[in-house]
Amino acid sequence: MGSPEKNQNNGGFFATMTSGLSMFSSAMHRSVNGSIASSKERDGYWKMMQSYIGSDITSVVTLPVLIFEPMTMLQKMAELMEYSHLLDQADECEDPYMRLVYASSWAVSVYFAYQRTWKPFNPILGETYEMVNHDGITFISEQVSHHPPMSAGHAENEHFTYDVTSKLKTKFLGNSVDVYPVGRTRVTLKRDGVVLDLVPPPTKVNNLIFGRTWVDSPGEMVMTNLTTGDKVVLYFQPCGWFGANRYEVDGYVYNANEEPKILMTGKWSESMSYQPCDLDGEPLPGTELKEVWHIAATPPNDKFQYTYFAHKINSFDTAPKKLLSSDSRLRPDRWALEKGDLSKAGAAKSSLEEQQRAEKRTRESKGDQFVPKWFDQTDETTPTPWGELEVYRYNGKYIEHRNAIDTSDAIDTSDVQSIEFNPWQYGDLS
Secondary structure (H helix, E strand, C coil), X not given: CCCCCCCCCCCCCCCCCCCCHHHHHHHCCECCCCCECCHHHHHHHHHHHHCCCCCCCCCCCCCCHHHEEEEEHHHHHHHHHCCCHHHHHHHHCXXXXXXXXXXXXXXXXXXXXXXXCCEEECCCCCCEEEECCCCCCEEEEEEEECCCCEEEEEEECCCEEEEEEEEEEEEECCCCEEEEEEEEEEEEECCCCEEEEEECXXXXXXCCCCCCCEEECCEEEEEEECCCCCEEEEEECCCCHHHCCCCEEEEEEECCCCCEEEEEEEECCCEEEEEEECCCCCECCCCCCEEEEECCCCCXXXXXXXXXXXXXXXXXXXXXXXXXXXXXXXXXXXXXXXXXXXXXXXHHHHHHHHHHXXXXXXXXXXXXXXXXXXXXXXXXXXXXXXXXXXXXXXXXXXXXXXXXXXXXXXXXXXXXXXXXXXXXXXXXXX
């Protein structure tokens, strides 16, 4: 398979740790202080990487901060809300098939934003991210498990609720890695109570060690209306030689009898369009292809290839009053990296990781189990194409917490940036 066009950014949809490995390989040629590493040191790095071949490397590789972007995976979960107006339209739509056109276009829309080169920070156990001031949405995500790494998220406005439990599974293949999204995503449209289930395609990160890193997500994305049995199946075309077919997405909306009703086509890097079709999947006479989603303008020459919405997510403009001290924005390593201080960011990252290990020791010495605040682990284990998933459910406590704060007049919001980052269950980690 050839590489994609040279002028495209790198990165990947579910790249919790894979998107930076190519940069890690270049870093292998330098020591920590920036000097050229010896051949013995390089050989040691190569042996380390080779020992991971065939393994799930989601949380076993410690990577240098120079390959990171100033954002965590909890914040990246919120990026799916950029084009949330499509879910609003799905909720308002009376046509059950057009409802799936809007909702599946929303699911495709995030792929453009997730093709960035940089690796997000892995969240600390108990870390959270809150977002307000975007289309009336209240968003909360929380790191609910450290081994295996798992996150849960909930978003809500007047039109929909969005709930996700995310656990990644990877397979390192030497110069590439396969990433399997072992997760469950559910969207409930409030007007009719329709529940939509999303299964995204797997991702393959190519040229990790040699060549220019690029990401492909070949395979099917399936969104099913669990209420009616209707579904949409979109096929993400694999990238061919010289970038042929890269970004292309094609498929159909089917009724419960698996008869095609609407064809969909486009590129996840640009736009999606739809057209009514006959039972053979051919466009109906007298109809035309209509665009349903188009990417928004992006900042030119952005250092981290951020969209305008990514900057919005990362800013305190989207933070609510009395931000939780466990919020990702407050992480000292993320904050230092955003300010361009790599040395401080690296030291802060190491300190946070050591504090996380210290809290684990404290918890185990007390015989305690970690309990998330905003999500409850259920007894449900759901099958996915890549393994079983323990399901976490939003417990409703966050909206009660937020309502109490928003209706209070005694909240000091003068300097939210001065809040000390603290996701810890135990205060004294000395």
